[in-house]
Amino acid sequence: xxxxxxxxxxxxxxxxxxxxxxxxxxxxxxxxxxxxxxxxxxxxxxxxxxxxxxxxxxxxxxxxxxxxxxxxxxxxxxxxxxxxxxxxxxxxxxxxxxxxxxxxxxxxxxxxxxxxxxxxxxxxxxxxxxxxxxxxxxxxxxxxxxxxxxxxxxxxxxxxxxxxxxxxxxxxxxxxxxxxxxxxxxxxxxxxxxxxxxxxxxxxxxxxxxxxxxxxxxxxxxxxxxxxxxxxxxxxxxxxxxxxxxxxxxxxxxxxxxxxxxxxxxxxxxxxxxxxxxxxxxxxxxxxxxxxxxxxxxxx
Numbered sequence: 001x002x003x004x005x006x007x008x009x010x011x012x013x014x015x016x017x018x019x020x021x022x023x024x025x026x027x028x029x030x031x032x033x034x035x036x037x038x039x040x041x042x043x044x045x046x047x048x049x050x051x052x053x054x055x056x057x058x059x060x061x062x063x064x065x066x067x068x069x070x071x072x073x074x075x076x077x078x079x080x081x082x083x084x085x086x087x088x089x090x091x092x093x094x095x096x097x098x099x100x101x102x103x104x105x106x107x108x109x110x111x112x113x114x115x116x117x118x119x120x121x122x123x124x125x126x127x128x129x130x131x132x133x134x135x136x137x138x139x140x141x142x143x144x145x146x147x148x149x150x151x152x153x154x155x156x157x158x159x160x161x162x163x164x165x166x167x168x169x170x171x172x173x174x175x176x177x178x179x180x181x182x183x184x185x186x187x188x189x190x191x192x193x194x195x196x197x198x199x200x201x202x203x204x205x206x207x208x209x210x211x212x213x214x215x216x217x218x219x220x221x222x223x224x225x226x227x228x229x230x231x232x233x234x235x236x237x238x239x240x241x242x243x244x245x246x247x248x249x250x251x252x253x254x255x256x257x258x259x260x261x262x263x264x265x266x267x268x269x270x271x272x273x274x275x276x277x278x279x280x281x282x283x284x285x286x287x288x289x290x291x292x293x294x295x296x297x298x299x300x
């Protein structure tokens with residue numbers, strides 16, 4: 001099991017609550033671990049599709065869908081939300097099997113992964129399909145990704161996530177903090193590779209249009225790419241059938257010649273957001289609509 005950091009001072013009652021939450025998650029993790037990966041994925045998807053559309057988070061997903069894609073009908077949004085929950089149920093059930101998924105991934109743009117084994121690289125993606133597959137796909141080409149992520153509040157669950165990601169081939173997990181930014185720079189300067197998801201709201205970030213509305217976005221990954229001259233590759237994951245996936249590593253984004261570093265970073269983030277929009281419109285259910293991506297929703 002991954003080591004757990006106790007640097008944060010956590011009140012006793014909160015720690016007890018975290019232990020209770022973690023116990024339930026550990027039991028489910030072990031339950032799905034006993035099954036073949038396809039069986040676990042199918043069952044996790046079926047359970048989530050049946051139960052979770054009734055949860056309050058589904059109303060948040062519906063608001064986000066209506067805000068981003070107002071052309072969708074009520075019935076279309078409902079179906080997308082059911083499919084989204086099915087995907088998320090599969091994601092959870094696949095955690096114990098991340099180390100086994102490499103044989104279930106078709107990789108396109110593999111030349112970029114091979115190049116990254118010898119040169120510092122930044123892979124940028126979002127919460128599509130099973131986003132944990134990034135590490136497994138890279139590991140199959142001998143590339144150990146250093147994953148940048150936002151740790152959950154529950155330190156015990158965080159430990160389980162770190163453990164699963166290491167088994168999938170990730171070298172390290174770097175939290176989105178000031179200290180984490182220093183670690184990211186250190187990884188790149190030493191010739192390593194970063195895997196970063198930038199589709200969550202980051203209040204201290206840059207306002208970048210996403211589906212026609214400003215979304216606060218973390219610029220650190222592209223800023224580091226510009227500063228160090230490191231290629232920034234968009235990376236997409238698609239779920240095909242069950243626990244089968246397709247990963248596409250795209251050519252590195254062009255760094256604008258004119259402008260300040262911040263202006264260049266903004267232009268690169270615009271490119272990334274346009275790609276994300278295209279991917280989402282192609283298959284909306286494969287994106288995580290329960291994030292509060294936009295600060296304020298104004299829906300007619």
